[in-house]
Amino acid sequence: MADTVETGSGDTVSRPRKSSWTYIGPGIVVAATGVGAGDLVATLIAGSTFGYTLLWAAVIGCVVKISLAEAAGRWHLATGRTLFDGWAGLGGWTTVYFSVYVVVWGFVYGATAMSSSALPIVALFPDGPGLRVWAVVTGLIGLAFVWFNRYAVFEKVMTALIAVMFVIVMYVAIRVAPDLGASLAGLAPVLPDGSLLYTLGLIGGVGGTITMAAYGYWINAKGWTDSGWMKVMRLDNRAAYLTTGLFVVAMLVIGAELLHSSRIALTSGDRGLIDLGTVLEDRFGATTAKLFLVGFFATSFSSLIGVWHGVSLMFADFVERMRRDRAGGGAEPAGTAQEVAAAGDRERSVPFRAYLLWLTFPPIALLFLDEPFGLVVAYGVLGAFFMPFLALTLIWLLNSERTPPEWRNGMLSNVMLAAAGLLFVVLCVQQVREIPW
Template identity: 60%
Template structure:
């Protein structure tokens, strides 16, 4: 009997629909025996949180811009980026379930250097991301209500609403909220792609890997930016919150992860279609940053009527606000684990868990100090540090997973095979290239 077929009980967690009772074997849930496939589908949740958190306005803009500039030529990069993120999240989830440790505990076992990098990164990242997420969530509301409050007021309001949801609610509530937003995103983003009537014969050549002249940076952005960064590592914490805590959950985790990135792939392909059909073919230029999505809503207004343009803005808001909520929850769990593990606390110390003092300290950090940045004009030093540390994270994740999944830190039956090593090795190379480009932009200011 392999580890995936054992009869271990899942560690008790927050009750969820379809979760086994204490006398029901985890192997029943994994799909080896017992539950029907339809019942397993009902268990899916952490993956939707990853999808809703990882696909923010920045991912949609990067893919939209690629479609607007190069048509379908970078479709292959979207598919490749989705496959790479599946490999990364599966690796993180497999390590957590197989080892019984959190991802930071795994990093810590590789040496103290991991904490020296991750500690400053998560503190600076939280400060800058907090302001960015609040602004991104506010931008579509300003466009929807042009006579309402200005951007800063909306941004602070979004931060406070997200703070209340995460502070008062537990993971199960966060999962339901994010799943609702994923549904809204799906209807609006995919709806826009359907209205654009994609040209399938034009799409097929885009599956052949080629990089058009001047498209290297866009290619890196699309392949490396699909579906999140630090939230990939947060997946293991959402597994714990869900109550999935042993190898018996491995098959469910893989199904959950596959669904998450299938949804992510649909989102980004849909945005590429919109960029190619509505903008590239008509030679329409967009603003930079998140304002590109406001410009797109204006294009949709002109083509399909004002109602759909407004509905798309609702989808833009859902993508931004779901990212805010997911980060406030998942990355706060990561910070709590980092702080508690660094201090030598037991992994079940209440300060390190959802709702604990370390968790809530980071929720506060994500919400209130970033509000000050909303009133500053380009805090250059913080942005520079954010860019430098952030550029290293994805290679850091890929390389450390290679270390964790090829050593005795992971039980032998769950270690990487050749396919896993090739996938993670390719991820590391891609993200090193993306990171080098981001470092260059951060240091030189050339974009």
């Protein structure tokens, strides 16, 4: 149940009487969006290479994501301002970085997401249209779905997709008969030879994308706009990433039991899941393999529509901020009914829909062309810098006078965000080194 209270400005806002599981939603959305097919392959490869040894890293990764998403949500609720409002207050360099990033990243990611969603469809229907045709179809379906539906429907569909993902992956993990003794031993922090980069990637990679920054926008779209929703947000966030943690552990189990013992190697990238489907068919039959491909599609398509919605919300806020700055206006007032309306209006705004079109139509050209070399480099560099940028700017914002004293970082939050920032800096350096300059 929720209470309706009046603010100092005379507006009424709804605040929950207590934290409740019935409110959960935005956390599921951000977790489902952040876990893509490439993340699943990385986890499978870690399991196939090192067995259960790196299970502890998956658990730490879950805690890191909880800390980051909680910080983003706390900023939105404690200040009544969006994350981009906070970034803009740190200096013009944040605006320059984000403006370049959101254009280049969206262009390349659009093609990647459409291809990833099409792969399992091609595997399920090999006699149908080719990969490129299915990729275009999934992109257009994602565009139409986000264009015509508001957050409430979007959340329900995302919840259904993550339920499909979770049930199928847990089912496959149970079918491969996990070794409980070995899995418990994997909770002890051990670094086998040659495992450092796998470990860092496992901690930092699964569920960690620009969509973590979109979490605050989704909680606003849900109608949570002030600190009265803080307990609900924290429950929502923890429940979502604990679910993600179980999901990641299940994929590691599949890699350890199905691939490690048989010394089966997967293709890197999304196509590795097609390899796994073949292995599952050989081991358990066509039905299990097809079920897994359905889960693969749910994973990829949830990421597609999640990005189509969440990053478009961020872009709409970015444009709004630029317009307010040019007009000499300030930030929107905190904790008011107008904020709820503003969050809903973004889903129908011209910038929101313009970015939706940007994510869909220009990337279609990349599906029929080799990715330009310079674009690949720019995409790699900008993408590598985003997670360190997010972690370190959250530390800056949540320890400053921009945040009300009672909602500033405590020791634990600072330690977790600093550790995440350091981790992502190391991963950033490694990603930049791997770019084909």
